[in-house]
Amino acid sequence: MKRAPLILLPLLLVTLLLGGCGTTGPTTGEEGATGAAGGAAGAGSGAETSAASAGGAWTGSPLDDPNSPLYEKVVYFDFDRSEIRPEFLPMLRAHADYLINTPSARLVIEGHCDERGSREYNIALGERRANAVRRFLEAEGVSPLQLETISYGEERPAVPGHNEEAWAKNRRAELVYQ
C-alpha cells in the first residue's frame, strides 16, 4: 500500500511556502517535466506535486529521490522468518541516518505476511517483522519516539497471486513516513 498523498503532504506544503502557487495536479506546474513522478507513483488520488529545479538537481525530499537509498522502503523476508537479510542493511542504515538527521520525521513500520498459514499467527509474525526493523533502527541510534509499528498480517498483500513469486513480495516490512 503506497500512501503517496500522506507522504507527499510535507512536500506540498514546501511547494506552497516557497513558490506561493499550489499545484494539485502534475500537469499544472512547469516543473512537472523533470518531476517527482517516482515519488508520486501509485498516488491515484489526492494531492500530487513535483519539486525539481530547472537544473535537474533533486530539491525535494530525498525520500522521493529515485537515486537515493532512501527511495527504497520495503524489506523482504523469508517464510515464517523475521530476520533482516544482509542485503537490506545498507538501505536501513540510510533510513536510520535520515531519521537521526531529521528529528521531526516520523516513521510507521508496517509488518506484512504472505497468505499461507493462519491469519492471526500471521498478524503476530507481521508484528515480529516490523519489530525487527524497529530494533535495527533503534540500534543505529534512531529515537524510539520517531518510530511506530503496526502489523497487517496477510490482510494487505502488496500483490495478488497465489504462488511463490507473489508470496515473496508480500512477506515484507514497509517503511511509511508520516
Added chain:
Amino acid sequence: MKRLLQFFLVFLVLGVQGARAGLVIEITEGVEGALPIAVVPFRWKGDPASPPPQKVGRIVAADLHRSGYFRTLPESEMLAFPATTAEVDFRDWRALKQENLVIGEVEPNGPGGYKVNFKLFDVYQGEQLMGYSFATTARDLRSVAHHIADLIYETLTGTPGAFATRIAYVVSEGTIEQPRISLRVADSDGYNSQVILSSSEPIMSPAWSPDGRKLAYVSFENGRPSIWIQEVFTGRREKITSFKGINGAPAFSPDGRFLAMALSKDGDPDIYVMDLARRKLRRLVRHWAIDTEPAWSPDGRYIVFTSDRGGSPQIYRVPVTGGAAERITYDNGYNARASYSPDGKLLTFITRVGQQFRIAVMDLARGSTTVLTDGSLDESPSFAPNGSMIIYATRYRGKGVLAAVSTDGRVKQRLALQSGDVRDPVWSPYYK
C-alpha cells in the same frame, strides 16, 4: 417446544434482508450408502395464484442432501405426490427403494401468515415417525424449513441437526488497492446473507458468543486493530480493547462471561482473559514467543493456543486457572488455529502437509491426527454445533471460498460465493 419458540423469536428480530443465494452449495464428495429419503413437494392449500415465497419441501430436501447422510429422491422420479397420510401408498415408495418419506402442507394463516405441517414416515414399517405443525410468516418460512430438516435429521441419525444455525464470515471485494471488506452472517445453507459491518480496512477473526447473539471481531477501521463486540440482531456494538500493538483472536468462554484474546501491549503477543462485566484483564500465558489464537474447551477448563516457542507454530494447552502450557501437536512443521469440537473430544486445526496447508482433526484421547482436506491454502476450521461438520476457508478457481467437511472426512461440500474473496468462517452455536 420451548426451544422452538425462542428460535422463532430470534428470527423475528433478525428479519431477512440482503442478498439472497449468496452461497451456492456443491457436494464435492458424498457418502457411500447414504440413506434414501423422499421429500415430496409440500402442497400449497391457498390461492394457486399467490403461492408462498419459499418452497418449504425443497429447502428441507436440500438440507438433508447437503448433509451427505441422505440421498434425496429427485421429484421427477416420484410416482405420486401425497400431502396427507390418507394419500400415502407405501408400495409406491418401497418400489422406489426409499427408506423414509416426508410429506407436508402449507396453508394460509391470517394476513401474511402461514401454517406448515409435515410428517415423517418409515416406508418399510409403514408407520409415522414424527409430525409437527408450525404457524409462521413469509419471512420465517426458510427458518421453519431448516427446523423441519433438523427434526428429521435428529430422528433418523440420533444427532441434533445444525441446519437452523448460521455462519459468520468475512468477504473482501474491490481491488487490492481499494478493498471493500465486510463481515457477514448467513444461514448455514448460505441464504439470507447480511452485511453486519463493512470497512475499507481489514476485518478479522469473528467469534460467536455462546448464545449466538453476539460476534466479537477485530477491525482496523481506526487505522489500528481493535476488538469489538457487536449484537448481531441490533447492530449495537462496543469497542473492547484498542491497546498498543496486536488486539487479536477474540474467543468467548463457554459461559459468555470471559473473552480470551491475544494482546502484544506488554511486548510479545500473549494470551489474556478479560472478565467482560468488570473489564478486568488477566495475562494467562506469558512467553517471549508468539502466543495467539486462544480457544476454550467446552467445559471452560482449558484454553488451547498457537505458539512458536518450540521453533515453529504448534498447539499448546493451558488450564484457565493458569500454570504450565502443555504441547499438544508434534507432527508436521506447522499447526495453528485450533478449536474444540462441541463434545470436547476433538481438536481441529490447520496443519502443513509438505507445502500445503490443510485442515486436520485430532482425537484427544488417542492423540491421533487425521488430515481431512486436500487443498493447498485451507484455513480457519470451525465445528458445526452438532459436531458433524467442519466449515473452513479454501481456494477454488483463484478465489477464496468456504467449504465444509464431515468430521470423519467422508463428505465434502463447497459453498461458492458469487463474488469476492470469502474467508474466516465460523459456525454459530445453537441459539439459546
